[in-house]
Amino acid sequence: MNKIFLRKDFLKETAITEKTLHEFETNNLLKPAGITEDKTSFYTKGSVEQVVMLKSLMDLGYALPEIQKIVKKIGLPTNSIIQQEEKKMEQFITISSLAEQVGVSPRTIKHWEEKGIIESELRSAGGFRLYSQIYVYMCKLIKDLQLFNYSLEEIKTISDYFRDFLLISKDLNHYSQNETEERLESMNSAILQLFSKMNLLKEGISRWESLLKTKQKEIKGIKTKNTKRKKAKSKTKDE
Template sequence: MEKHLFILDELCSKANVSKRLLQEWEKFRLIAPVGFTDEKIPLYSESSIEKALNIQKLLELGYEMKDVQKIIKKIGMPQSSDKQEPDMPSNQYLTVGHLADKVGISPRTVKHWEDKGIIEPDMRSEGGFRLYSEAYVYLCQLIKDLQLFGYSLEEIKIISSYFRDFLNIQKNIHVYKKTEIDMKLESMLQEIQVLFDKMKLFKEGIQRWEDLLKKKKKEILNLKNQNQKRSDIKKGRKRE
């Protein structure tokens, strides 16, 4: 499930406070970002909105900034029982552009994979930022590998769904029926075997090409050497 994050301007709008005031609160450590994009843009969570509203109330009651700071240090801020802050997987997130750079693909490719349902952002801000954890760098590299193996995006989508199913079963094994789990796991094992078979063919093909290229490289160097000798002989004759 996507976790909603906000950039500074969005937080100010939600909490109905000025940007200048919120930055002043940050200086007093009354509020802080939950993370940053790789471009160092601060990100805030839904609990940041609630915290900002509570700070505003305390200030309206006549408390000074230093007093609010002491209150937060000693007893913390009140939080609604029905609003629990989701665990943040990381305090560093990648934008689409930086994910693309790290993987060596275009941002358009990342968006295309999103549209196909192969990957989905860890988080999305209301302003349209799509944010990914570092784990997506490895995942996208795996997708590129599957494309090298000759898999279509539709086939890759099926494999990615197996990964999601596996993680869900691993976390909540008691939620599923035994027969349902058996069927899903058996399908995963079959797909793993298909991948092993394809990789075996791929390795055999690579070995053939390595042998061929080594042989041809040696032959080309020999021809180059012969050609050089011919050139040297011609030069010697001209001198005579």
Template sequence: MKDNIYTRDEFLNKIKASEAELAQWEEKKLVKFIGFTDDRTPFYAENAIRQVQQIRKLQELGYPLDDIQKIIKKVGLPQQASDKNKPQVKPYLTVGNLAERVNISPRTVKHWESLGIIEPDMRSEGGFRLYSEMWVPLCLLIKDLQLFGYALEQIKVMADSYREFLALQLNLESFTKQQTQQKLEKKQAELEELIAKINELKDGIQRWEELLRKKKKELLSLKNQNQKRNIQGETHESGDDAL
């Protein structure tokens, strides 16, 4: 989990402000929320707390909100170096959003998280979670692995391996050359093993496809035979009635 977020109630409690005061700042676009929970409650990023602190300092100096708004439009609020280096806020998914995108239940998302298979990118003090878009294809892959017969414990091992590989990609210099080589060789072996299993599955799927196509033809043939038998039976019955 990388960043803290706050639901509206958590944010109000953190900044010791009233609902009316926050509404005023938002109306003047001095403070902005970054998204909504599943029940449409706004949530806020960590830097919004520092924005409030700066707004209050300007208010203490005697500036009305209209003047503070003009100041922000011209020069902006002071930022910490960590804020400047952060990328722009990207769209994030709530538990419900992620579940809907992957066609699973929110309970399944929470279960996978409890096992450490997936992890939220942001979490509030009250347990509200947000996930980046990257989890959508990964959750679809998890579903695939379950269809392939993998247990969640096995998928957890693979998820840990994937995260370790991402860490290598993002910051190769944080590992020694020898450490990197060992990790890469291990990843290659894991990859080759998975490819071999998938090839076995492909062969199995092909066998089943051929069998099912054959049985489908046989089924249609039997249906036709049965239909003809019914017609012949009706013809015989009509002949008997005539006699």
């Protein structure tokens, strides 16, 4: 899980003041690594590295305008691995936003995370969780599995299969040849089992659709008869 820092945490981590951070940002020397859907800025380890370099230049006696020229000309040296990771940064959503889009409570999302079914991609030192948009789709899949009568333990197993699949897809040598074969067979078996449950569900849905359509027609017919009965009573009273 990537570690992030909200503004307050970032100030504490870098030991700079709000005024200094504001100056860095207004002079385009530093910017947040990303923002959440509700416009909350967050920073990363790469951001901390940038501040360390900026503070070093200031300690050497460089003023902000001079640092601007240096950054514009040669940039700031940073850890290349961290830099590559941060290029992948996108707009993240909060747990409240994720829950709202999926149609569950934030408590449910936390429960799924506690069970190891999902993992927040970013978390601040204070426990602030952030998720990428793909988690909206993933959580809807979890709801689907619950409709198929899967327990959370069974859903956790399927979630582990997905993680294994991603690991094997990225690096075929992650497991031994035999272990890879065994894991792929287990995944395929789980897929076949899910197909079987889905077919049963489809058959059940088809039965209920047929029944409900029939009952709708019957209800419509009874309503028509009931309306005629009311009119007949009204006519009798008039006579």
